[in-house]
Amino acid sequence: MSTTIKKRHREQTRQERQQNKEARRAQRKTEKPVSAHSSSQEDPDLAGMVAGPQDPAIAFTG
Numbered sequence: 001m002s003t004t005i006k007k008r009h010r011e012q013t014r015q016e017r018q019q020n021k022e023a024r025r026a027q028r029k030t031e032k033p034v035s036a037h038s039s040s041q042e043d044p045d046l047a048g049m050v051a052g053p054q055d056p057a058i059a060f061t062g
Helices: 003-031
Strands: none
Touching: none
C-alpha cells in the first residue's frame, strides 16, 4: 500500500473513533441520572450548625 492510502485509512479510522466518542458522550448526557441530593436540601451532617465564632466555654471543656 502506498503512504497516501495508509494515511487515508488511518484518518478514516480516527474520524470513526471520534464519531463513536461523540455518540457515547451524547448518550451519557441524556441518560445521566438525576442527582438525589439537590442543592436546596440541607446536608444532614451539617444540619443545625451555625457558622462563625464558637463559644469558648464549650470549646475548652473536657
